[in-house]
Amino acid sequence: MSAAPLVIVFPLYPQLTQLDFTGPHQFLCRLPGAEIVLASARGGEVEAEGGVVFARTVRLADVDRCDVICVPGGLTCTDAALDPDYLPHVRRLAQGARYVTSVCTGSLILGAAGLLQGRRAACHWAWRDLLSEFGAIPDDGRVVRDGHILTGGGVTAGIDFALTLVAEIAGDAFAQGLQLGLEYAPAPPYRAGRPETAPPEVLAAVNARMAPLLEKRFAQVRAAAAAMG
Amino acid sequence: MSAAPLVIVFPLYPQLTQLDFTGPHQFLCRLPGAEIVLASARGGEVEAEGGVVFARTVRLADVDRCDVICVPGGLTCTDAALDPDYLPHVRRLAQGARYVTSVCTGSLILGAAGLLQGRRAACHWAWRDLLSEFGAIPDDGRVVRDGHILTGGGVTAGIDFALTLVAEIAGDAFAQGLQLGLEYAPAPPYRAGRPETAPPEVLAAVNARMAPLLEKRFAQVRAAAAAMG
Numbered sequence: 001m002s003a004a005p006l007v008i009v010f011p012l013y014p015q016l017t018q019l020d021f022t023g024p025h026q027f028l029c030r031l032p033g034a035e036i037v038l039a040s041a042r043g044g045e046v047e048a049e050g051g052v053v054f055a056r057t058v059r060l061a062d063v064d065r066c067d068v069i070c071v072p073g074g075l076t077c078t079d080a081a082l083d084p085d086y087l088p089h090v091r092r093l094a095q096g097a098r099y100v101t102s103v104c105t106g107s108l109i110l111g112a113a114g115l116l117q118g119r120r121a122a123c124h125w126a127w128r129d130l131l132s133e134f135g136a137i138p139d140d141g142r143v144v145r146d147g148h149i150l151t152g153g154g155v156t157a158g159i160d161f162a163l164t165l166v167a168e169i170a171g172d173a174f175a176q177g178l179q180l181g182l183e184y185a186p187a188p189p190y191r192a193g194r195p196e197t198a199p200p201e202v203l204a205a206v207n208a209r210m211a212p213l214l215e216k217r218f219a220q221v222r223a224a225a226a227a228m229g
Numbered sequence: 230m231s232a233a234p235l236v237i238v239f240p241l242y243p244q245l246t247q248l249d250f251t252g253p254h255q256f257l258c259r260l261p262g263a264e265i266v267l268a269s270a271r272g273g274e275v276e277a278e279g280g281v282v283f284a285r286t287v288r289l290a291d292v293d294r295c296d297v298i299c300v301p302g303g304l305t306c307t308d309a310a311l312d313p314d315y316l317p318h319v320r321r322l323a324q325g326a327r328y329v330t331s332v333c334t335g336s337l338i339l340g341a342a343g344l345l346q347g348r349r350a351a352c353h354w355a356w357r358d359l360l361s362e363f364g365a366i367p368d369d370g371r372v373v374r375d376g377h378i379l380t381g382g383g384v385t386a387g388i389d390f391a392l393t394l395v396a397e398i399a400g401d402a403f404a405q406g407l408q409l410g411l412e413y414a415p416a417p418p419y420r421a422g423r424p425e426t427a428p429p430e431v432l433a434a435v436n437a438r439m440a441p442l443l444e445k446r447f448a449q450v451r452a453a454a455a456a457m458g
Binding site for chain 1: 246247248251252254255258259265267274278279280281282283284285333353354371372382383384385386388389392393396401402404405406408409410411412413414415416417418419420421422423424426427428430431432434435438
């Protein structure tokens with residue numbers, strides 16, 4: 001291991017899906033030499049979906065550089081993609097990073113930052129097709145690698161993504177030890193985690209709940225894509 | 230659904246393992262009518278392992294009652310079990326709760342509160358045997374139910390625990406929709422998540438890393454068990 005810290009930045013934003021960030025964080029924070037930076041557009045407190053409030057985030061403008069940038073998703077990801085105090089810093093930090101990463105709809109933010117043109121990327125299944133608006137190639141993998149870009153699918157995929165990244169950085173044996181330490185031997189009570197395996201009526205109900213969000217999000221994605229120029 | 234909120238309390242404490250709390254939270258916060266209360270002994274900010282700081286927690290003494298109490302684990306769980314501003318409130322809130330629950334070593338806290346006598350409970354594999362000091366019956370299940378007590382195994386088991394609890398409260402179809410919405414179709418890159426399946430040299434390395442913690446934790450568990458009277 002090098003003595004230099006491995007700087008890992010999570011750029012947070014209001015109403016993010018907190019598990020997109022906290023899942024990978026729990027694994028990555030145990031990497032030898034990891035220095036985790038929680039940042040946001042304005043610094044200070046960031047409230048996530050469900051009322052969890054993360055304190056003491058630093059201003060993105062004050063973060064010089066990083067080795068890994070990991071962008072979480074959320075129902076508000078397209079608001080973040082249109083925030084001039086957020087998106088340009090994601091682009092800047094990603095340009096100097098060894099690994100550019102995202103979980104869930106965080107890949108839409110990477111896309112809006114112009115970082116995914118011609119690249120394969122994962123995303124939450126319900127919003128995956130929107131990636132193509134940014135010139136990215138939607139991929140239905142749970143963890144997708146294209147060069148130094150590593151993206152995870154929806155929410156809980158962040159854990160599989162994190163283990164993959166840990167293995168890449170610290171080797172298989174370390175990653176396996178971390179999996180054991182965090183007892184990651186998942187046993188979901190149902191096989192409903194993907195649209196291909198969920199009962200059709202469950203998929204229909206989830207799609208119906210998301211329908212009212214589609215129009216706003218699509219408009220925002222188009223505005224973000226137009227802003228890419 | 231009843232119109233009354235379903236009050237779910239997470240009693241946090243310094244240096245908890247944040248995913249023990251954030252994993253279940255992400256699922257439980259989407260339950261219809263859920264009112265999530267993040268509480269701690271002294272209120273305000275709580276810093277977890279890895280530097281995540283949770284803001285705006287309320288004082289446990291100010292929480293009247295709850296429907297569900299969910300106690301997370303952490304390397305400092307036995308410190309919490311010995312904290313007179315923490316443990317008595319866990320006991321009090323649990324006594325009026327419909328579901329008494331924990332993730333990972335949070336079950337040691339339930340045990341220290343005298344809530345697990347003669348009950349089967351799960352725990353992180355490395356500390357599971359300590360449950361018997363509190364008169365509990367260690368169970369190697371990932372999610373263990375004994376009456377109204379629902380406990381999850383180590384860290385990531387909190388997600389399987391949460392889905393089980395969601396199904397109990399809101400039914401299978403709702404739980405499946407949530408699993409789909411959070412894309413919980415886990416695909417770990419290794420089968421190293423349990424001591425029975427991890428490569429022996431990986432298990433040996435993890436055990437060696439934990440050895441220095443054993444003596445202090447065992448002493449604390451004995452002190453907490455003695456305090457149960």
